[in-house]
Amino acid sequence: MTDVKIKILRENISLPKYATxxxxxxxxVCASDExxxxxxxxxxxxxxxIAISIPTGTVAVISAxxxxxxxxxxxxANGIGVIDSDYRGEIxxxxxxxxxxxYTIAPGERIAQMMIMPVLTANFIxxxxxxxxxxxxxxxxxxxxx
Numbered sequence: 001m002t003d004v005k006i007k008i009l010r011e012n013i014s015l016p017k018y019a020t021x022x023x024x025x026x027x028x029v030c031a032s033d034e035x036x037x038x039x040x041x042x043x044x045x046x047x048x049x050i051a052i053s054i055p056t057g058t059v060a061v062i063s064a065x066x067x068x069x070x071x072x073x074x075x076x077a078n079g080i081g082v083i084d085s086d087y088r089g090e091i092x093x094x095x096x097x098x099x100x101x102x103y104t105i106a107p108g109e110r111i112a113q114m115m116i117m118p119v120l121t122a123n124f125i126x127x128x129x130x131x132x133x134x135x136x137x138x139x140x141x142x143x144x145x146x
Contacts, residue, residue, distance in 0.1 A: 002055055004116060009090050010049035012107075016114070025113035028062065028093060036105045038097040043077045046093045046111055054085050059119045062093060062112050073099025076112065085119075 006015065009031075016026040030036060031049025038044045054060050062081035069075045077096035093112040097103050105111055135143065 002058065002116060004055075005053040007051040007053075008049065009051055010047070013049035016050065025063070025115040027065070027110040028091070028112045028114055030105045030107055030109045030111050032105075032107055034107065037102060038074060038095050038105060039102050040073075040097055040100050043094060043096045046095050046105060048091045048093060048112075051088055051090050052083070053088065054083070054116055056085050057119055058085055058116050059083065060091075061115045061117055062091070063115075065110060065113055068111070072103050073097055073101075074103055074105075074111070081112075083114075 008015075013029065013031050016028060018026045028048045028050075031047045036044055036046055052060060060083035062076065062083065064075040075096050075098055077094035081094060083091060091114075095105070095111065
């Protein structure tokens with residue numbers, strides 16, 4: 001477990017929490033004062049009402065909630081969101097509605113989940129050859145049926 005400082009930026013927002021003891025991610029909620037319409041096929045930035053200070057050497061990763069995505073088509077517009085350890089502003093969820101129906105997000109509704117993860121930074125070393133592997137340069141579908 002790691003300590004993460006959190007600043008509550010809007011009224012009526014509670015601390016994020018893990019749904020169960022084994023949860024890898026904690027839920028983020030819609031901190032808008034009013035309902036937010038995400039039209040079918042469109043995107044919206046949803047405020048979460050929090051800012052965090054995560055330790056150097058970690059990253060906060062935001063992803064869609066699996067139930068909301070599977071049942072309503074609300075997913076992360078960019079696949080995942082990355083919150084760098086030096087960002088101190090309000091966290092927003094970039095929601096995309098990939099369904100054919102409009103969806104309204106209510107204030108306080110759980111809209112996304114966030115994980116705190118370690119980060120390895122790369123020290124790039126230019127070379128002429130890479131080490132060989134069984135797969136080699138085999139790309140998409142090269143290891144079996146797609």
